[in-house]
Amino acid sequence: MPSEFDLIARHFSRPAPNAVLGVGDDAALLAPTPGTELVVSTDMLVVGRHFHAHADPYPLGHKALAVNLSDLAAMGAVPRWATLAVALPEADEAWLADFSRGFFELAERFGVSLVGGDTTRGPLNLCVTIMGEAPAGRALRRSGARPGDGIWVSGDLGGAALAVRYLAGEIGLDAADAALCQERLHRPEPRVVLGDMLCCVAHAAIDISDGLLADLGHILEASGVGAEIEFDRLPAHPVVALKRADPLVRRCLLAGGDDYELCFTVPKERDRIMQAVAETAGVPLAKIGHVTAEAGLRLLDGQGREMAVVERGFDHFAA
Ligand code: ADP
């Protein structure tokens, strides 16, 4: 049986060039860049809730970090360090090797150092804390949206939620479409470069983890404003776009979770730089509507008629 220390040494100890001191001591030592604020967030993936016990560990390593990187991107912060707490039912070396490969591939892509964590026996549970930095006073909060701001969304929406419905047997998809949607569910791409750029462009931002309507709703509530968005402008995942007429698929687009795209508001006069932002960040950006002084979220169809909003999103404590 490998000891806890063998497992840590083999799977989770890598050079941490960003840190004064990384894995191996009682704590890590980090030196944030002068003039920045430390931005910290934690996200946990629980077996049976967020993934299946037999989920492939390689994409799981990616996703455990990706969902955390997404939170930092939504703050307009640059990620730098992470810690990882894992509970494992058994010391499965092959599982750990694949998991850590997925984790480190993404970490290295964005210059994030794993600087510590905890490893214990228990029901499979993965908890990442991400730390990064934003110029002091400039991090993007949910409360910054102003009437007149454009509302923007990165990438496309609904693919991950459609994969969830497909896996639950609620909708049929051909093999190629199912694979496309599952790629979104299992390997979300955190919008790290976009988040960094939005720091000096956007007024408010959030990452879409619980569905567009729910997450945009958080911005509106925190900012004390409302919004008008146009259904036809929502950027749909290609498979979602094909099946848009199906009410279940529309719900995936509006209220499906797990997209990990960014939703953000930008003052109108900055519209003309958004094309350049999209090109530099390497992700399409869609303007889906605008912020209103009047509270409430209005969803409009192609003729400007108000559409009923059925389901707000995903509540973690709902049955
Ligand atoms: P302590 O008993 O002082 O908490 P541990 O034995 O838990 O120390 O951990 C030893 C070292 O390994 C620490 O630096 C800790 O941060 C690191 N570590 C433990 N588990 C992980 C992990 N899953 N990923 C990264 N570092 C880890």
Ligand code: MG
């Ligand atoms: Mg410990």
